Amino acid sequence: MADSPGARTPRSDDHGSGGADGELRRALAVALVPQIDELTRRVVADIHAHSGTYASGAPVSRDDLWEICRDNLLRALEDFGGLPPSGGDFEYAARETGRRRAEQNVPLDTVLQAYRRGGRVMWQMMAEHLRATRAGRAGGTGQGRDPVGVVAGDRDTELDMAGAVWETIDRYSLVMAESYRLTQLEMQGRQDTRRVALFEALLDGRGDDPAVAAAASAALGVPVHDRYVIVVAAQDPAAPPNPAPVLDDHGIWSFWRPRSGRYAGIVRLAAGESGVLLDLLRHRTGATAGVSPEFDRLAQAGRALRLAEQALRTLPAGSGEAAAFDDRLAEVLLVGRPEIAERIVTTQLGAVLDTAAERDALLSTLRVWLDSGCSAARAAELLYCHRNTVLNRIGRIAELTGRSAESGEARLGWALALRALPLRGADGEPAPTEGYVG
The missing domain is CATH 1.10.490 (Globin-like)
Known part of the structure; x- marks a missing residue:
């Protein structure tokens, strides 16, 4: 006793x-x-x-x-x-x-x-x-x-x-x-409250204070220096509210909190897990999510949050797609300046969009041709058509836009326009994305 x-x-x-x-x-x-x-x-x-x-x-x-x-x-x-x-x-x-x-x-x-x-x-x-x-x-x-x-x-x-x-x-x-x-x-409630408060401090950019970074490290149970990413996931009613259980099942540590109508999470990565993380987010959670570049200090979490949010803004709302910031650089630039994105579409592909009968075939061929290194033979294999069909369609695009298919500048303009196209609606208005939902 x-x-x-x-x-x-x-x-x-x-x-x-x-x-x-x-x-x-x-x-x-x-x-x-x-x-x-x-x-x-x-x-x-x-x-x-x-x-x-x-x-x-x-x-x-x-x-x-x-x-x-x-x-x-x-x-x-x-x-x-x-x-x-x-x-x-x-x-x-x-x-x-x-x-x-x-x-x-x-x-x-x-x-x-x-x-x-x-x-x-x-x-x-x-x-x-x-x-x-x-x-x-x-x-x-x-x-x-x-x-x-x-x-x-x-x-x-x-x-x-x-x-x-x-x-x-x-x-x-x-x-x-x-x-x-x-x-x-x-005690657990007090610990959870402290953990959340320190995580929020990291996301607010206060991790530059060594005392805050050290306290957050202790509260979260992870090192101050390691390999991390920030993930921002839309709170999609069709997807689980918190990706943590899915990641935990695969041995990936993470900590998540609701934030401004979304879920923000910090994920600790081992070597080679970046691709695994994206695959799990896409296929196991159903969440629409943006992923920051990797960073190696908790103090960098605030900057990483902003980059993850920018990646999320490039994705269509409710798409269930997950995108890494570094894989969406062009889209990040375009979605941040919608008026410029619209102008790129108009000047580079406007004439193609006006041809209702040919539009879908021309755009899909252009996309595959650019992704295939502008090789008509490889594009034909992927499109299940003859090489000459690909060449004829690319020639038709060049004719409509008044640009040469051999020009690197023309190819860059077409590629940017294709990336900007999903960011606008059928009537030229911004398309519903996680950043632009109007």
């Missing part, structure tokens, strides 16, 4: 004064209360002998163990014997034990074992007193004067007393354990 039992308010049916059991319980409590310091000494010694955690003196010092053990034992004896409480609420000691040991991070099983050790020693002292009383009666001394002697001769009664002691231990163990778990939940 040193972490021995505290207690609860006694019930009248527990400690009735009319029965032999109640009389014996009271007599045993009255006999042991004056010996509380000796009882405490024996319990502390027994716990130290059977628990390396307590014997080490850290985190529970001997003085701490003695104090809380004595308080538990005294309240347990008073409750067991139906005596008036000397310290108020019987359950206080058990609750205080649970609270203190949870804060000290002593395992609950270790505390429960200490309760059992304390109950064992308390019953040993009671049994010793019963044997001494019985011996005194057999020798003809004290009979009729010691209340214990009136009822102590019945072995069945003694067994009932032992059972009552263990019922007390079990009952108070439950009180202690409940307090322990509640304290753990409160």
Whole structure:
């Protein structure tokens, strides 16, 4: 009970004064209360002998163990014997034990074992007193004067007393354990609040302060220097609200928080995991997400957040696509200047867009041809058509736009226009993306 039992308010049916059991319980409590310091000494010694955690003196010092053990034992004896409480609420000691040991991070099983050790020693002292009383009666001394002697001769009664002691231990163990778990939940809540606050500080750019970066590192449980990316995911109703479980299943650490109608997360990467991350975001979460370039210091999280948000703004809303910032540089530039993006489309491909009958075939051929290094043969293989068909369509685009297909400037203009095209709607208005949702 040193972490021995505290207690609860006694019930009248527990400690009735009319029965032999109640009389014996009271007599045993009255006999042991004056010996509380000796009882405490024996319990502390027994716990130290059977628990390396307590014997080490850290985190529970001997003085701490003695104090809380004595308080538990005294309240347990008073409750067991139906005596008036000397310290108020019987359950206080058990609750205080649970609270203190949870804060000290002593395992609950270790505390429960200490309760059992304390109950064992308390019953040993009671049994010793019963044997001494019985011996005194057999020798003809004290009979009729010691209340214990009136009822102590019945072995069945003694067994009932032992059972009552263990019922007390079990009952108070439950009180202690409940307090322990509640304290753990409160501590976890405080830790979560601190973790969130420090993560927000990183995203706000305050990680340049070494103290903030160090505190965030400790709270998140990751190094100040490592390989990280920031991911910003749209809160799509069709996708899971938090990608963390999917990443965790694949051994990738991350921490996420709702932020401005989206989820922002920091992801710790091992070598070669960038591609794995994008694949998981695309195919396992369904989230539309932008991913920052890698950075190696937590202090850089604020800048990385801005880049991840820019990558997200290039993606159509609800597309379930994930894009790395470095893979969307042209789109980032275009979506940031919608009026320029619109002008590029108009000047580079406007005439093609006006040919409703040919438009889809010409645009798809142009896209594949550019992606194939402007090779008509490779493009034809991918489009399942003849090489001459590809050449004819590219020639038609050159005719409509007034540009030479051999010109590097023309090819650059067409490539930019194709990237800008998804960013505008059918009527030339900005298309719904995660950045432009009008």
